[in-house]
Amino acid sequence: MTVLMAAALAALCPAEAGVLDEAASAFEAHYVLQDRAPEIAKAIREDAARLPRAEDCQAPARFADQATAYLREVSSDKHVMLEAARDVTDATESEEGGSWIEDWYAAAPSANYGVAAVEILDGNIGYLKLTSFYDLPETWARYGAAFTLLQDTQALILDLRGNGGGSPEAELRVHWTFLEPAATPPLVMDRGADGLEERPVPDIGWPSYGGGRPVYILTSHRTFSAAEAVAYGLQAAGRAEVVGEVTGGGAHMVGDALALTGGFSLYMPEERPISPHTGANWEGLGVQPDIAVDASEALDTALDELASLLAATTTD
Template structure:
């Protein structure tokens, strides 16, 4: 049966690669012990077996990044993989779901994934170019499941000055080294400075989306609105353990330079705790207030009757 082969290789990889060695060894021991005791002898489909392994591993490590996956059709990498991936991501617009200038001159950017800047950087540049003249911005991370830290680095950089700021440090068990992620001294569009930023969160907000939220929160650059996030701060990668089975193993951990810790297992706690569905309305209302206060400080703005009408109409609607 394939179960034994999967478990034996899975145990080896967990003990070798999991970011916390003692936890990796414990997961391996639990799996091997259960298997030898006949705990996986039931009539399970491969998909059910993968889910059971995932549940058993998470019961030990409490790490929501850990995931065993069954692939019905084994796939070998080919020269077409890169172009196929790019085409798939293009169809998903590289994770950018919506970019909009809301009534009252509030910017709205909804991202559902963080893909590599090599792929998604141009789309982010276009979004920030469109939104750069808004008076406040809402970043919607409520359905964002994560992605690449380099894209988090790029997006954070738009909201910070040209002087580099340390955003996050990632420790790798495999190399026993750390990599620092600093805000970038150059971004390919105007920075979004001196204006309010709101980040919307939910219980689905995960991984890289949590890093974006945590970074801006600790730097006091954004107001976080919504629900406590899912709680995954240990990056990693997929490891093949059988012809049809792979496992995502967290091999690294995040270290915030301000707190010297991260959001693993506890999530990011918002400044304003609301149900996810109510987060947008609260942030939009507050953004309109901020813009209205700014306009009142600049008498010349009153010459723009169309804008003021839009602002007050939006405020009344809220």
């Protein structure tokens, strides 16, 4: 345990120590990288055993935040999260509050269901900025409007800068919008003991952009999870060029929340995507851009690249 984490979890009450012990067991039973699960569980138990026991427990939300940071550090997995049960007697909490997932869905309308901008730029270049991947009917309606508007552009820029991810269903539909129906799946799922499994090709419900026209994807350090899946999958398939910064490096996919003692919930990655083209994914490494530039320069850089590419195509 690092000095920072030791300070954060300087003393545990017995109930908190019990939560960490259950988290260790959850890693052994459910974690996607079963070859690493025993060593992670062992480290959690040893660290918890070394800490002194406090008479009183911390506030559950504060402990959950500190334990999340610790579990992410010990597992090197940014998708692990411990969440405390909401206390509706606390004046700072809404009686209608729920889990972080419920909060995220509640924010969908104010985020226009993840569709931040749709434009046709000079030179008939399409531009689409997606800030999050919701799997809601309102999302599909907005995707439908966006891709209908963009269907006759001669190239497209998909802006995923700052997109923290979201639903695999939305990621899958965006993926297949830029592929031909007979294309090799951009990603398959590694389900551990159950082996590799292909996901069915979705009925996207809006005009396909197809597999021929140029596509550039913009990324930042804050591009994460499902947004990284789109960038990595289309890049590995040779379908898109990635412009911007190395992304956050979270490829693992979280399963259903695991209930722990004291009302805590643990979100644990239980499967991971693999590219058939590379045999790998972006976990811990991030998506490496084809053209590395500061995120603030990514759009202008992609437009310059497209201008040169389209001019050369016209000349040919």
